[in-house]
Amino acid sequence: MTYDPLLERMPTSRLPSFSDREGVFGGERPAYAEESPFKIHGGCGLMGICDESGKLMSGETAIRAMAVQRDRGNGLGGGYAGYGIYPEFPDHFCFHMMYHDLAAKEAAEAVFDQYFVIDLAEPMPTRPVKGISDAPLLWRYFLAPDPHKLEMAEMTAEDYVVHTVMLINSKVDGAYVASSGKNMGAFKGVGFPEEIGHYYILEEYQGHTWVGHNRFPTNTPGWWGGAHPFTLLDWSIVHNGEISSYGINSRYLEAFGYKCTLGTDTEVAAYLFDLMLRRHKLPMELACKALASPLWSEIDRMPEDQQALMRSLRAVYGPGMLNGPFAIVLGFNGGMLALNDRIKLRPLVAARQGSVLMVASEESAMREVLKSPDKVWTPKAGEPVIARVEGMDWPIHGDLHLSASEVSCAVTGVENSCETVEVV
Amino acid sequence: MMQATKTKTNGVIEGYVAREPKITIDGDTAMIEAQNVYYRNVNDAVRQVIADGAKTVKLLDINGQRYIGTGLRAKGVKIEVNGTAGNDMAMFMDGPAVEVFGNAQDGVGNTMNAGTVIVHGDAGDVLGYGMRGGKVFIKGDVGYRVGIHMKAYENHVPIMVCGGKSRDFFGEYMAGGMLVLLGMNSQFEGPLVGGYLGAGMHGGEIFLRGEVEPWQVGKECGIFVADEEDLARLRPVLEEYCAAFDMPIDEVLSVPLTKLVPISHRPYGKLYVYV
Numbered sequence: 001m002t003y004d005p006l007l008e009r010m011p012t013s014r015l016p017s018f019s020d021r022e023g024v025f026g027g028e029r030p031a032y033a034e035e036s037p038f039k040i041h042g043g044c045g046l047m048g049i050c051d052e053s054g055k056l057m058s059g060e061t062a063i064r065a066m067a068v069q070r071d072r073g074n075g076l077g078g079g080y081a082g083y084g085i086y087p088e089f090p091d092h093f094c095f096h097m098m099y100h101d102l103a104a105k106e107a108a109e110a111v112f113d114q115y116f117v118i119d120l121a122e123p124m125p126t127r128p129v130k131g132i133s134d135a136p137l138l139w140r141y142f143l144a145p146d147p148h149k150l151e152m153a154e155m156t157a158e159d160y161v162v163h164t165v166m167l168i169n170s171k172v173d174g175a176y177v178a179s180s181g182k183n184m185g186a187f188k189g190v191g192f193p194e195e196i197g198h199y200y201i202l203e204e205y206q207g208h209t210w211v212g213h214n215r216f217p218t219n220t221p222g223w224w225g226g227a228h229p230f231t232l233l234d235w236s237i238v239h240n241g242e243i244s245s246y247g248i249n250s251r252y253l254e255a256f257g258y259k260c261t262l263g264t265d266t267e268v269a270a271y272l273f274d275l276m277l278r279r280h281k282l283p284m285e286l287a288c289k290a291l292a293s294p295l296w297s298e299i300d301r302m303p304e305d306q307q308a309l310m311r312s313l314r315a316v317y318g319p320g321m322l323n324g325p326f327a328i329v330l331g332f333n334g335g336m337l338a339l340n341d342r343i344k345l346r347p348l349v350a351a352r353q354g355s356v357l358m359v360a361s362e363e364s365a366m367r368e369v370l371k372s373p374d375k376v377w378t379p380k381a382g383e384p385v386i387a388r389v390e391g392m393d394w395p396i397h398g399d400l401h402l403s404a405s406e407v408s409c410a411v412t413g414v415e416n417s418c419e420t421v422e423v424v
Numbered sequence: 425m426m427q428a429t430k431t432k433t434n435g436v437i438e439g440y441v442a443r444e445p446k447i448t449i450d451g452d453t454a455m456i457e458a459q460n461v462y463y464r465n466v467n468d469a470v471r472q473v474i475a476d477g478a479k480t481v482k483l484l485d486i487n488g489q490r491y492i493g494t495g496l497r498a499k500g501v502k503i504e505v506n507g508t509a510g511n512d513m514a515m516f517m518d519g520p521a522v523e524v525f526g527n528a529q530d531g532v533g534n535t536m537n538a539g540t541v542i543v544h545g546d547a548g549d550v551l552g553y554g555m556r557g558g559k560v561f562i563k564g565d566v567g568y569r570v571g572i573h574m575k576a577y578e579n580h581v582p583i584m585v586c587g588g589k590s591r592d593f594f595g596e597y598m599a600g601g602m603l604v605l606l607g608m609n610s611q612f613e614g615p616l617v618g619g620y621l622g623a624g625m626h627g628g629e630i631f632l633r634g635e636v637e638p639w640q641v642g643k644e645c646g647i648f649v650a651d652e653e654d655l656a657r658l659r660p661v662l663e664e665y666c667a668a669f670d671m672p673i674d675e676v677l678s679v680p681l682t683k684l685v686p687i688s689h690r691p692y693g694k695l696y697v698y699v
Contacts, residue, residue: 069488344592347548362510363527364488367488367507368488380591381591
């Protein structure tokens with residue numbers, strides 16, 4: 001049988017060897033010419049908005065929310081993700097691709113040809129904008145997994161797509177998957193966010209949920225693929241902060257087949273959510289407690305049954321905990337989640353106006369977009385703000401069917417916790 | 425109103441625009457229309473009208489513009505902010521009185537030297553960071569790390585009163601001055617203040633309207649009940665605060681106050697000393 005990288009089983013039960021990790025430490029990492037060699041210190045800005053009634057809003061909403069936070073970034077990265085934007089292809093996986101050159105495009109398209117049925121391939125619609133230059137080749141593809149290959153692979157369609165994304169990002173030189181979900185897409189690049197939004201003609205897209213980001217690169221250079229959001233399947237992550245546990249998080253994720261190849265800490269957050277929410281089917285609130293764990297001293301003060309749950313969660317997901325300062329917004333088909341690190345080292349403000357829930361780094365973003373919010377508040381550190389679109393399965397493809405108490409039961413192995421544990 | 429004046433230049437959707445704001449002068453009052461105007465242009469206009477003799481500066485439609493009153497050294501000048509004040513308002517400020525009709529974002533009063541800040545709303549994180557003098561009065565809730573490393577020197581004693589509740593790290597590393605938290609005008613659920621209260625504190629004093637659990641308080645603090653002498657010092661401060669927000673002082677003083685002061689002047693004095 002010929003070597004088929006997609007069908008190659010990812011290691012699941014052993015820690016990866018050093019050679020598995022070469023990609024992380026530079027060995028096989030694609031040489032993206034877009035990368036700049038210098039770094040500048042600073043902060044970032046972000047936003048997320050979700051109309052829980054499912055009503056669509058133009059991408060201009062997201063652009064305006066980011067434009068008032070312009071000075072949180074420095075023009076080295078801006079980006080958005082929109083949900084519900086491709087109603088013509090709701091069941092196709094839409095790949096937004098960035099290519100350094102035509103050779104990279106051909107190599108990536110060979111992967112698509114081999115594993116997928118391509119129903120539409122087209123250049124990403126853009127327009128010239130002052131301030132945006134050196135864009136890579138931008139293409140998008142509406143794909144369905146080849147049914148025969150999918151059956152051979154004995155995977156869910158989602159896992160099949162995840163393997164494809166990892167394959168392209170780690171093996172195809174000069175090609176990068178910007179997004180790979182259904183009825184969603186990521187639009188990002190090097191520039192201020194309002195310039196990037198305008199470049200991608202975002203005001204012509206209509207979505208029920210949008211996330212946006214303004215980058216001020218700190219530990220890694222600004223490049224097109226390194227702009228936020230970072231995505232996998234439907235998940236998109238925008239992040240302000242610094243995940244100092246990147247090393248242990250990425251090694252942990254590699255054991256589950258994820259390859260961290262993008263040279264940016266935020267990538268691990270996207271994969272951790274995919275692992276916990278889609279594959280382990282953890283309830284969203286519990287996943288947040290695993291990522292932004294309560295401090296041990298806080299756990300000591302909890303009621304006994306909650307203590308057992310939190311201790312187990314910290315034990316099981318210890319290497320998945322995000323350490324360091326962060327404010328993140330997770331977008332997905334069906335809603336949005338915003339979360340701070342447990343001691344609030346980055347800003348996050350929330351507002352509600354009717355069925356619209358919005359979060360941002362600064363209150364001004366919400367005052368700009370929502371004319372008269374019913375409520376503006378600052379979420380507590382480590383406690384998620386969650387929006388869910390009425391009538392939509394969530395968090396992803398209706399995967400979630402365990403209740404919080406069922407999971408706590410599974411995690412703790414304590415039967416009576418099934419009756420009593422409530423995760424708030 | 426926001427929509428009607430939304431700027432679209434050649435189809436490009438913009439936020440703040442680097443253009444001069446409209447300024448109206450009436451005697452010694454200057455009115456600056458700041459809607460969608462970039463922060464630098466707003467702040468340049470503020471400095472210009474003050475240099476030209478304005479004693480009251482009214483800023484209209486402020487939404488997140490940063491650094492209002494930052495580094496401003498002037499006596500007898502009043503700045504009125506209508507809208508949401510942006511980050512680092514009144515940073516390094518030396519003298520003016522700033523009053524915000526709305527909420528304030530993060531970093532208000534950062535290393536402020538003198539003057540007053542009054543916010544008729546909530547304020548964000550790191551409020552009064554390293555504040556060295558003057559007064560900050562917030563009507564509502566405040567965020568994390570409020571009053572972090574406030575400090576006093578001789579007769580420069582910073583005073584901050586927050587009318588709502590506070591999150592964690594209130595008065596962290598406090599070195600001097602007075603911090604007061606009332607827990608009255610709040611939309612926060614739960615306790616008056618979070619954890620790590622006064623953690624690393626080695627100077628100044630914190631007054632809380634209500635009680636705290638010992639776990640909330642940093643190891644360097646002693647917890648006391650405010651006595652008559654404390655109340656005598658507090659009363660003029662609270663009277664000024666209540667006047668600013670039209671609140672009855674009797675209600676403020678209807679609950680016993682808790683006082684936190686450091687129990688060691690130099691808690692880590694021997695950390696790196698060979699003894």
